[in-house]
Amino acid sequence: MERVGWMSLVLLVVYVVMHVAPADAGGGGLLRVVAALMFVGAVGVFRLWRRPIFWFAVALLPAFQVATAWWRTDDHIFLLVYWFLGLGLALTQKDCTRSLATVATLLLGGVFFLATLTKLISPEYVTGDFFSYMYLVDPRFSRFTYAAGLADKVDLLRNTSAVEDLGVNNLIVLTLQGYQQVGVLAQPFTWLVVGTEAALATIFLWPAESKPLHWARDVGIVLFVLGTYALAPVVLFGLILSVLGIAQARTRFGQIACLMLVPLLVLYGVVLAATGIGELSIAVP
Amino acid sequence: MTSVRRKMARPRLELIPIALLLVVFAVQRIHIHTQGLTPWMGGGFSMFTTVDMPHARHLRLYSRATRAPIPLPDDIDDLRLESALHLPDARRLRALAAEIEVSEPATLEVWTISYHRRSGEVHAHRLARIDIDP
Numbered sequence: 001m002e003r004v005g006w007m008s009l010v011l012l013v014v015y016v017v018m019h020v021a022p023a024d025a026g027g028g029g030l031l032r033v034v035a036a037l038m039f040v041g042a043v044g045v046f047r048l049w050r051r052p053i054f055w056f057a058v059a060l061l062p063a064f065q066v067a068t069a070w071w072r073t074d075d076h077i078f079l080l081v082y083w084f085l086g087l088g089l090a091l092t093q094k095d096c097t098r099s100l101a102t103v104a105t106l107l108l109g110g111v112f113f114l115a116t117l118t119k120l121i122s123p124e125y126v127t128g129d130f131f132s133y134m135y136l137v138d139p140r141f142s143r144f145t146y147a148a149g150l151a152d153k154v155d156l157l158r159n160t161s162a163v164e165d166l167g168v169n170n171l172i173v174l175t176l177q178g179y180q181q182v183g184v185l186a187q188p189f190t191w192l193v194v195g196t197e198a199a200l201a202t203i204f205l206w207p208a209e210s211k212p213l214h215w216a217r218d219v220g221i222v223l224f225v226l227g228t229y230a231l232a233p234v235v236l237f238g239l240i241l242s243v244l245g246i247a248q249a250r251t252r253f254g255q256i257a258c259l260m261l262v263p264l265l266v267l268y269g270v271v272l273a274a275t276g277i278g279e280l281s282i283a284v285p
Numbered sequence: 286m287t288s289v290r291r292k293m294a295r296p297r298l299e300l301i302p303i304a305l306l307l308v309v310f311a312v313q314r315i316h317i318h319t320q321g322l323t324p325w326m327g328g329g330f331s332m333f334t335t336v337d338m339p340h341a342r343h344l345r346l347y348s349r350a351t352r353a354p355i356p357l358p359d360d361i362d363d364l365r366l367e368s369a370l371h372l373p374d375a376r377r378l379r380a381l382a383a384e385i386e387v388s389e390p391a392t393l394e395v396w397t398i399s400y401h402r403r404s405g406e407v408h409a410h411r412l413a414r415i416d417i418d419p
Contacts, residue, residue, distance in 0.1 A: 069364075071327055071372040072339070078309060078328035082302035089299040099299045106303045111330055114310055118324070118331035124399065125334045132402035133336045163407060167343025167396060170354055172409050179405025186402070193333070
């Protein structure tokens with residue numbers, strides 16, 4: 001419980017630093033100060049984080065962001081609200097460690113279930129159109145298309161700028177360069193992603209408990225965080241999943257591995273911010 | 286009997302966030318299908334399912350008489366603009382249209398894209414529109 005409490009405080013600080021910009025809703029600066037005071041209070045006052053009311057107050061920070069502009073709020077900010085709320089509610093229960101593990105397991109299962117479901121009901125996804133587009137236009141993916149020798153660097157750059165200009169030039173249709181070759185990457189990746197998420201949804205929502213299942217959950221979440229956030233560097237999302245991973249872990253491996261993910265992701269976030277690697281793009285030749 | 290009463294006295298409150306997750310998902314799906322919300326936002330965990338992502342959306346403003354494009358004003362409120370792009374319902378479009386002054390009858394439209402891998406074609410298509418009068 002202590003570990004989860006401390007790591008959730010880290011989550012709070014990273015959220016405030018990364019997401020509560022002063023420009024946001026006009027009150028970001030104030031929110032930042034309030035959150036910092038909460039953090040200091042939690043550290044200074046003995047075991048404040050053991051009180052449900054503290055986490056309910058913390059949940060209000062991302063909840064405020066969601067309430068003011070839900071239509072432009074990323075999914076992981078919603079997840080942060082659910083987690084802080086769940087943390088507070090679990091502390092009202094007699095066996096709070098067990099309640100916390102239940103919340104974390106069900107949130108992870110629920111998120112992977114929804115991610116799987118929405119992919120399977122999206123015609124663009126199941127036909128492979130989505131990842132074909134990403135491998136031709138989005139620099140996070142097109143660098144692999146280039147590295148695999150499937151498209152020319154100049155063509156990929158043209159694709160990105162052509163799509164950006166679609167609105168400016170009032171065009172209705174344009175053809176992407178290199179579309180014939182990219183299916184080799186896009187098709188297997190389409191099914192690898194949805195297959196992985198479906199497997200994770202299944203193991204986290206599986207009703208019976210067993211040692212192999214606990215191992216599968218712990219290994220699964222660690223591999224998912226490492227694999228996903230190296231490619232799409234959404235550090236806060238990775239951190240939330242890691243903290244949920246710690247809370248649900250029943251094996252020593254899971255607790256330590258998920259715990260190690262937290263400083264690793266924080267460090268990754270700092271490196272990204274300092275070097276701009278998160279803005280990976282193909283250098284103009 | 287006592288243990289039953291004890292269990293009854295402590296409802297599983299920690300399940301509330303899971304219920305919220307599902308309710309928000311349902312609300313997001315409704316907004317996607319009825320108001321044109323981008324599936325990448327709004328708490329439904331449907332990022333990476335469609336190319337209809339926020340930055341793929343764009344506005345078109347043109348003269349109703351000649352269909353000639355009219356440049357969007359530079360001083361347009363960013364939040365209103367983003368709001369109309371992400372969720373182009375009638376209320377948000379009206380709010381954005383109110384910020385745009387035109388000298389002739391014009392139409393404001395929100396467009397997005399789709400992609401077809403077999404042809405390699407990116408198609409722009411209209412999501413919503415509103416007429417603006419001088």
